[in-house]
Amino acid sequence: MIKTNWHTHTSRCGHAVGTDEEYVLAAIQGGLKTLGFSDHAAYEQSRRTDRMDLAQFPDYMASISALKEKYKDQITLYLGTEIEYYPYEMDLLKEYRQKLDYCILGQHSLDLDDDRSYNATSPDLLNIYTDRLNECCSLDLCDYICHPDVILWSYPRMDGSVREAAERIAAISKKYNMPLELNTGSGVHHGMRQYEDGMRYAYPTRIFFEEFAKADCPIIIGLDVHDPKLFLNDTDLNRAMSVIEGLDCHILYDYDLVSAAKERKKNI
Numbered sequence: 086m087i088k089t090n091w092h093t094h095t096s097r098c099g100h101a102v103g104t105d106e107e108y109v110l111a112a113i114q115g116g117l118k119t120l121g122f123s124d125h126a127a128y129e130q131s132r133r134t135d136r137m138d139l140a141q142f143p144d145y146m147a148s149i150s151a152l153k154e155k156y157k158d159q160i161t162l163y164l165g166t167e168i169e170y171y172p173y174e175m176d177l178l179k180e181y182r183q184k185l186d187y188c189i190l191g192q193h194s195l196d197l198d199d200d201r202s203y204n205a206t207s208p209d210l211l212n213i214y215t216d217r218l219n220e221c222c223s224l225d226l227c228d229y230i231c232h233p234d235v236i237l238w239s240y241p242r243m244d245g246s247v248r249e250a251a252e253r254i255a256a257i258s259k260k261y262n263m264p265l266e267l268n269t270g271s272g273v274h275h276g277m278r279q280y281e282d283g284m285r286y287a288y289p290t291r292i293f294f295e296e297f298a299k300a301d302c303p304i305i306i307g308l309d310v311h312d313p314k315l316f317l318n319d320t321d322l323n324r325a326m327s328v329i330e331g332l333d334c335h336i337l338y339d340y341d342l343v344s345a346a347k348e349r350k351k352n353i
C-alpha cells in the first residue's frame with residue numbers, strides 16, 4: 086500500500102460509507118502516513134447522491150480538523166476538496182481555495198448537474214472536457230487532476246480522438262506542472278467492462294498513460310476511497326498498476342501537495 090493519499094471521501098457525498106474517524110483509523114491500520122480528505126465540493130444546488138450540501142461544509146471542516154488534532158501522533162491529516170470546474174461557480178471555487186489545504190479537480194460533469202463526462206461518446210465532448218481542465222489549471226484553482234480519463238467511462242472505442250485528448254491533457258500538465266492521477270477508485274473497482282473494441286477498465290486507460298509517460302508528466306496515485314475498508318486491500322491499486330505495466334510513468338510517491346497548493350494560491 087502507498088504511504089500518502091490525497092483522494093478520500095466521506096459519507097456526506099451521499100455515495101460513500103463510514104464515519105470520518107473510521108477512514109482515519111483504517112488509513113492508520115493500512116500504513117498510511119499522510120491522508121488528505123477531499124470530499125466532493127458542494128455547489129448551490131443540492132445533489133444528494135453526488136456531493137455534500139453547502140450546509141454540511143462547516144461540519145466537514147470541524148470534523149476533519151478535530152481528527153487531525155486527535156490523531157496527530159499517528160498520521161498527518163489534511164483538509165481538501167474535490168471540485169468540478171464551472172466558470173459560473175467562481176465565488177465558491179475561490180472560497181474553497183482559500184479555506185482548504187488543497188483542491189483536486191475531478192471533472193465528473195461538464196456543466197453543473199449534467200452527467201456528460203460519464204456519457205461521452207463523441208469527440209466534441211472530449212474537447213469540451215479538456216477545455217474545462219485547461220481553464221481550471223490556468224486559474225490556479227486546483228493542485229492535481231483526478232482520474233483525467235473519467236471522460237472515457239462510456240467512450241466506445243480507443244480511437245484517434247482519445248489519443249489527441251491524452252496529448253492535450255499531457256500538454257496541460259506540462260504547462261502548469263500539474264500532476265495527473267492514476268485513480269484506483271470506481272473505474273477499476275467494478276472490474277473490466279465490454280466496449281466496442283474490447284474489454285477494459287472504465288479508467289485508468291492505457292492510451293492516456295502512454296501519452297503521459299511519453300511527455301514525462303508527474304503522476305500521483307489516488308485511492309479515491311469511498312469506503313474505509315478499501316485502505317486495507319490492494320486489489321484495486323494492483324488493477325490500476327496493471328494498466329500502466331511496462332510504461333515509464335513518472336510517479337510521485339511523496340509529493341508535497343499542500344506546499345504546492347500554497348504556491349498556486351498566491352496567484353488567485
Ligand SMILES: [Zn+2]
Pocket residue numbers: 094098100125311
Ligand atoms: Zn465520489
Ligand SMILES: [Zn+2]
Pocket residue numbers: 092094167191231309
Ligand atoms: Zn473522488
